[in-house]
Amino acid sequence: MNHSAVDAAAYEAWYHTPRGEWIAGCELRLMLRLLQPAPGASLLDVGAGTGHFSRRFAAAGLVVTGVEPDAAMLARARALDGGVRYLEGRAEALPFPDRSFDHVAAVTSLCFVSEPARALAEMWRVARKSVLLGLLNRHSLLYLYKKGRGGYAGARWDTTADVCRWIADLDPAPATSRHGTAVHLPTGGPLARRLERWLPPRLGLGAFLAVVLEKPRIP
Numbered sequence: 001m002n003h004s005a006v007d008a009a010a011y012e013a014w015y016h017t018p019r020g021e022w023i024a025g026c027e028l029r030l031m032l033r034l035l036q037p038a039p040g041a042s043l044l045d046v047g048a049g050t051g052h053f054s055r056r057f058a059a060a061g062l063v064v065t066g067v068e069p070d071a072a073m074l075a076r077a078r079a080l081d082g083g084v085r086y087l088e089g090r091a092e093a094l095p096f097p098d099r100s101f102d103h104v105a106a107v108t109s110l111c112f113v114s115e116p117a118r119a120l121a122e123m124w125r126v127a128r129k130s131v132l133l134g135l136l137n138r139h140s141l142l143y144l145y146k147k148g149r150g151g152y153a154g155a156r157w158d159t160t161a162d163v164c165r166w167i168a169d170l171d172p173a174p175a176t177s178r179h180g181t182a183v184h185l186p187t188g189g190p191l192a193r194r195l196e197r198w199l200p201p202r203l204g205l206g207a208f209l210a211v212v213l214e215k216p217r218i219p
Contacts, residue, residue, distance in 0.1 A: 008076040011151075012050040019188035027107070027134060027208045028056050030182040030201055034212045035132050037062055041102040045084075046091045046123060047109020049073050053134075055082030057105070065101070067094065091119035099128045107134035108208075111155045117166040124170050127215060133163065135209040142186045142207035160204075163211050174213040181206030 014020040037043065039061040045054040048066030050073055058064040059082070067089035068074045077086050089095045091106065091113050104127040110116045123131045137143065138157035146152045160179055167174055180201025185192035199206075 008050055008070075008072040011073070012052065012076060012080070015052050022188045022193065023183050023186065023208075024052065024056075026182040026196060027210070028053065028060075030180055030208065030210050031105070031107070031132055031134060032060060033201075034178045034180060034210050035103060035105075035130065037103055041129075042100075043103045043105060044094075044096070044101040044123075044126060046094070046104060046106040046119070047112075048077055048084075048086065049109070051077030051080055051082060051084055051086065053105075053107045054084045054086075055080065058083045062103075067091075092122060094122045094126050096126045098125050100126045102129045103127060103132060104130075105132040105134070107132075108136060108155075111136050111158070116156075116158075116162075117169070120166045121170060124213070124215070130212055130214045133209075133211045133213075135163075135211070137181055137205075137207055137209035140181070140184075140186075140205055140207040142183070145186075158209065160209070160211065167213060170213075172216050175216040176214045177211060178214075179209065179211040180204075181209050183207040 015024050041062055043057050043062045043064050045066040048054045048068045051066050054064050054066040064084045066084050066086045069090045074086060074088055104123040110119055113119045135158045136155055138159050143157050181204050184199045184206045185195055186207045
């Protein structure tokens with residue numbers, strides 16, 4: 001993604017609107033439920049942007065490093081800090097040795113990467129335990145309303161079938177996987193919030209698709 005300094009400020013500000021806070025909260029709860037990280041585990045946030053989810057992962061008890069290629073986003077993330085270490089880097093060529101982090105996450109950043117399988121292979125390389133993907137779900141109301149518009153211009157919308165294609169060449173192959181969706185009615189109004197409590201993540205129709213891929217345990 002290409003962002004100016006103004007874009008970075010606006011991007012971060014959205015998370016502090018009532019709708020942005022609700023959506024981000026739904027997404028975070030789903031990711032933590034699927035990831036099940038131990039307190040103090042290390043996590044690499046790939047395509048961290050302004051560091052919103054990096055900081056929230058850190059607040060949940062993880063030791064977080066964020067990588068981001070855009071200078072304006074990176075500057076905003078560093079200014080907000082949140083106990084996170086930030087580095088410049090791209091998903092397709094992560095500047096870390098193999099198995100450097102317990103968990104590696106990409107929260108809606110792969111949606112703007114032209115070679116997601118290549119980026120996933122890099123994330124898999126530097127992960128010890130698991131990889132978490134947060135994606136824009138093509139099987140959702142948000143896709144029907146927002147594809148190609150506003151902040152979603154240029155974004156790719158994915159499905160679990162796409163993820164299955166990306167993981168085909170991972171070595172070693174994932175031992176297990178878990179997935180779910182959140183934000184079924186993205187308006188964020190009272191009805192959306194009530195329905196969100198009752199609609200199960202496995203229904204698969206939420207705007208946010210989270211997938212956790214676990215690596216085999218090394219004896």
